[in-house]
Amino acid sequence: MNGTRAVVLGAGIIGAACARELALAGAAVTVVDRGGPAAATTSHGEGNVLVSDKGPGPELALAQLSRELWPTVLTQVAERSAEGHRAAQAAEWDPKGGIVVATTSAGAHALARFADSQRSAGVRAEPLAPEALREAEPYVTREHTAAVHYGEDAQVQPAGAATALLTDALAAGAALRGGEEVCSGVVRGGRLTGVRTTHGLLEADLFVNAAGPWSGALAARLGAPVGVEPRRGDVLVTTPQPPTVFHKVYDADYVGSVGSGEEESQTSAVVESTRAGSLLIGSSRRRVGFDDRLRPEVLSAVAAKALRLFPSLARVPVMRAYGGFRPYVADHLPVIGADPRLPGLWHASGHEGAGIGLSVGTGRLLLHLVRGEPPPVDAAAFRVDRPAVLRPRQYQQQETT
Amino acid sequence: MTVPAARRVAVVGAGPAGLSAAHAALAAGARVTLIDAAEEPGGQYHRTVPETYGPQRPVRLQHGWRAFERRRRRVLAHPRCTWLPRTSVWALEQPQPEHEGPPRLHLLCAGPADGAGRTRHTLDVDALVLAVGAHDRVLPFPGWQLPGVCTAGAAQALAKGERVAVGERVVVAGSGPFLLPVAASLLDVGSRVLEVLEANTAATTARGWGRRPWELAAQAGKAVELAGHAAVLARHRVPYRTGRAVVEARGDGRVEEVVTARLRADWSVLDGTRRTLAVDTVCVSHGFSPQLELPLAAGCALDERPAPRCGPAGDGGADDARKSGRSGSLGAFVRVDEQQRTSVPWVFAAGEITGIAGAPSARAEGAVAGWSAATGGSTPRDPGRRRALRALRRSRDQGRAFAERLARAHPIGAAWPGWLRPQTVVCRCEETDYGSLCAAFATEAGSASRVAKLNTRAGLGPCQGRICGPTVAELRRRFLGDAPERPAEGLPRADPHRRPIAQPVRLGELAAPSAPLTDPGRRPEEESSS
Amino acid sequence: MSPRLVPAQRDATGRRDRPLRVTVDGVPADGIAGQTLAGLMLASGRTSWRRAPSGAPRGLFCGIGVCFDCLVTVNGEPDVRACRRRAVDGDEVTTHSRAGHGDADGPGRTAREER
Incomplete structure (x- = not known):
């Protein structure tokens, strides 16, 4: 060239x-x-x-x-x-792996089917038995119906x-x-x-x-x-915590909302820790144009979903929220x-x-x-x-x- | 006089400005909700021992205490006032573009500080007065993170508010008249104040205060107060030295000695003037930093006011600027007009967030803001009130003149980064050092404020840049020039004071639904239990 | 030793102390009603009660709830600003350390191991 x-x-x-x-x-x-x-x-x-x-x-x-x-x-x-x-x-490459957790029986079926299809495409997607999940994520909710570990997921x-x-x-x-x-x-x-x-x-x-x-x-x-077009996402950041969340852990709902184009606000729980100890808690997806105004009720919905996944985080303080606009195609x-x-x-x-x-x-x-x-x-x-x-x-x- | 339809006014901050705003708004017929994180009104200025200390002779020494006490009683007892102590405003939610009116307040009510079970409430009002004050600005120096190094405000708060002496052998250092009352408070609780160090040279200070002395006469109260503190220092034979600063603190696990040095007018260190002094505590303040997260969350425009420059010739001209490098720090304050209106309709600001001018000026600003918030700024029909309002505005203007003079007499010298070493911690929370920051700003691909912040972590820790933010912004400007960063459409400009979550909120509190506070006169506990 | 509470008999405010006791990491510490936890810990002889990511000790800095350097856990509630929280008789205070599980070594550190 x-x-x-x-x-x-x-x-x-x-x-x-x-x-x-x-x-x-x-x-x-x-x-x-x-x-x-x-x-x-x-x-x-x-x-x-x-x-x-x-x-x-x-x-x-x-x-x-x-x-x-x-x-x-x-x-x-x-x-x-x-x-x-x-x-x-500073890129903090971290091949920590992801764990997707379903909390309903319908969610469990959908997750199992999804993981199956991914495996056929060469993705490492290993179902986690309850004990294995507890060992991998000791603080995750006991009220789960299925979990899949994705060893290739990483974070920067x-x-x-x-x-x-x-x-x-x-x-x-x-x-x-x-x-x-x-x-x-x-x-x-x-x-x-x-x-x-x-x-x-x-x-x-x-x-x-x-x-x-x-x-x-x-x-x-x-x-x-x-x-x-822009689609807005909001993320909560907690104060630095002792190690509590070890993978990128998310709710099986997330799979659904990524692929959706609904205008109204959607939230699902995505919880992970950063190297400095803060937890990042997502996420919302809202098609509101370039509107940067803080919406506390959206943040509240994100927090509620995250607590469903990690009930013991209720006392952890959120110290920051940030939102960005993501490039969305229908x-x-x-x-x-x-x-x-x-x-x-x-x-x-x-x-x-x-x-x-x-x-x-x-x-x-x-x-x-x-x-x-x-x-x-x-x-x-x-x-x-x-x-x-x-x-x-x-x-x-x-x-x- | 006809009372206009009772407007709902929220006043955030119950220090001198906020209390005065609440008082004026009530007098003008408004329904007022007064909000403060503390248990009692007074702010940092009127801080006193808590009721639980059972004081029999409450603070007589405090300046203006009696007037404050009177105003406090009137406001809290007023039937149209709802007093929300121990309440944090954790977010302000701006209305939809086509909706007029101030932002919605999001509150965490009625709990011990940082408690886990506070209830979340929202409050909608017709007008909002922000009077949230300021805190000490402390420039970094080697060792400033050691236990035993604290802000002058911390020493003051513990002495006045708890009768605790932060140390036995103390040096008070920094810049500004605030050092005097802090030293006096320390003496009052039995500390030995070894010396008080004003970093600015006598010439800078005299020039700043000396010009247009008639402006000072109007602030006679302030002058008398300062003279009183100076007399206390003299009585205790505490030396007050100008042109000298603490440039390093040393010790094993806590401060054991400080290094002080003579400074030039630009705060560069004069060779051969370093002295070490054994101390157990250093109290530092280089000025004040307004708490701007709520004004920014409301969308208020700020004014960057260049700090006055200081150089050998000292007239603040362009020559001086060149000699001392870049001008020192830029102070950002909320822009207000004659009526204390901010750039956002129905949001008013008063007190230190509009400029650092001390309590008398804050009170006057608060009164004007309270009146404007309650009435929309209309001229009172009652001639007595008209006169009173005019007098308040005059007092406020004198306060502003005083603030300017204060800034001129106690500027931050441009050469202070000369105190730093590459390993000196700049961001206390994340322990980001000066060398890493310099390297980040020198990285072409990573020099944008937000990016450098994420890459160095300076400002990402628990204090969210409250302490280091202005310093990091200033260091960046030195590296990269003054050109403002252009934000992308929809995104706010990177600002060291931007914290959309203005106070930490626990996930459980955030996840719980919030209930609107509707009826002034009722406390949130009653509403939530209904 | 250095920080201390002005003895009541010498205090010009004429206060009447109501003693209380808290524990700090299990060790009893005495104070009086109305003190903040920071004031109480200082006056009972502690100058630091938190460790930064590098392990360096930290104590009171701003004293008015701005710097978050004095964070402690109180009765299981993490991240309480000791300078703003009034002590209550029986409070169990646990000190914080960020050392060992943060990015203590700074940018030189290699990526976390795969779990």
Whole structure:
């Protein structure tokens, strides 16, 4: 790719992963972000690197690719530079594994079926007998009906992970331009050849739209709108605790709400600890546009569900709540590939709550697509010209609850 | 006089500003809910021993005590007032965009501090007065995390509120007139105050206070109060030294000695002036930090007021700024207008969150805010009231002038990071050191505030950046310049004071349903049991 | 020794003490009604009662509920600010330590082992 000029629009974790792959492959990469790198969606997420929440299909394949890449990528980053080493440490890679717990008999059946299908796709999903669950998670509710252990699930500190990827991209020669906003596209001969930013004209051979929940708006500015909309997620953070939760533990309901597009607020319990001892408790999914107002009753619902899973946490104080906007596509699949309407424009977006985990696989996949090589996973499902992407619904301006 | 339809006003904070706001709002006919985390009104300023101490001679020394006591009784006994002690406002919920009115208050009611069984309530009002005050700002220095190093406010609270002396051999250090009453309180409970160290040079202080002396006359009460404290110090032969600071604390498991040093006007250390002094306690305050989480949660705009610069030539001009590097810290305060209105309709602010100006000014601001909240800021028809309001505004304006003068006389010198070593702890909770912060800010891909915070953990611990937040923000500015970070659409600007969960709430409390508090005059315990 | 309560007979407020006793990690500590747990612990000779992630001792810092450095567990309720909680006769106070299960070694530490 020597000599190819690439501009990555968005310095979140997806943009960082794409920039890294392109730069390592020899492209002259410029990363542009209107704010600071990793400062928006990336630093407002939980850092999921999950295979457990995905059924067999193209997204699971991308998740498996990403899961395989993560440890290698972080090792490479750490070895390349001192800054990279620091950033890779801050990424807090933790292959802790996930445990999905069902609390109803219907949930138990659904979970068993789901895990079965995942196993057929190569996922390690081991049913846990009650004693085994208690040993793995001593504080989890006794009132459960089934549990499955997913040894491949892992966690990162998302801002650290993004910093690591971007630091590596910069070490490979990429340039970063923060505080620069894209205003419009320059189209010559039907091809996107440049973008006008608040700082001037930026020309390149290819442009990657990696603007997360804002990529719908950005694509519209470039003349090729895509149906990526914000979906809000809220997370509670407790004070540091002695070791209480050892895996990523979640309620089997979560599987249902990830794949749903309901506008109204949905909550399910996802509980895990961070390296410093705080518990992260998610999550809600609300399609409320870019509305950042705190909704205590949503947080209350999240807390109630978490206590159903871990009743003994009732006295643990919540010290912080944060919410982020995740890039949502109506059919719940990312958008990765060339825009057939506007040559020169590529998209890497729409990962909703899975973008942290899927970032490294997305970067790798994009590189293959750009080079016209056979992709490591089937990319057809992520293509841009599919109904959910090309015929976007308008997101709800306000909460409907 | 006709009383306007009784508006419901919530006042958060029952210190001098909040109590005064409640008083004025009641006088203007409003129904008032007064909320404070403490058992009794008074805030930090009117702190006194608890009832359970059975004091027979309650604090006579305190300035303005009698007037405070009178106002406290009137407010708490008023039939239109609901007093909610031991209550935390843990969140403010902004209304839907098309809905007018102040945010909804989310309360944790009627429980011992950080208790586990508090009940969750909501409160909807027509107007909200925020009067939540400030706490000591302490700049980091090597060893400041050792037990035995505490804030001047801590020493004051324990002496006045509990009759406990925090130490035997004490140094009081930092900047500002607050050091004097703290030293006096320590002497009162029998500590030996070895010295009081004002970091600013005599020249800086004199220049700051000396200009436009007529402004000070209006704050005569404050001056008399300070003179009283100074006399106590003199009587106990406590040296008051200017241009000297504690730049390090040392000890094995607790502070055993401090290193003090002479400072230049910009707070850089003069070589050869370090002295060690055996102590068991150091009380430090470099100024005050307003508690801005609730104003920010309400959506109030802040003003960044550059701290006055200080340099050898000392006129605060551009030359000085260059000489002393970047200007020192930026102080953020809630922006208010003549009526104490914030940028958010029906949200008012009073007291230290609008500027550090001391109790008299806080009282005046509180009264104006209370009046405005209760009436919408209309001019009173009654001529007596009109005159009273005018006098209050005048007093408030004098208070603001005093605040400016205070900031000029006791600025934070720009060179204080020279005290730090790479291993010096900056974030006390997470033990993030200065070297790690510098490295994070120097990492191009990780220098955004939020990202550096997550990567270094500075500000992520139990205090949520209340202590280190402004310091980390200032260090970042030194590295990366003053350009504000641009937030993405929908996301708030990174702000060291942003804490949407304003006080910790236990998961069990949060998970339990909340009930609205509707009827002023009734206590939450009664409502929840009905 | 250093911090202490002003003896009642020498206290200008003329207070009348009502003694109470709490335990701190099982060890009895005496105080008077109205004291905060921080005041009580200081006056009974403790200057620190919490350990930071590195294991370093911490004591009272801000005294008014802002710094969260004085957190203790009281009768099983974790994370109570000792400077704000009034002591009640019979309170069982347990001190905190974040050492050993936090990120004590800082960014140099390697990833947690797989469980």
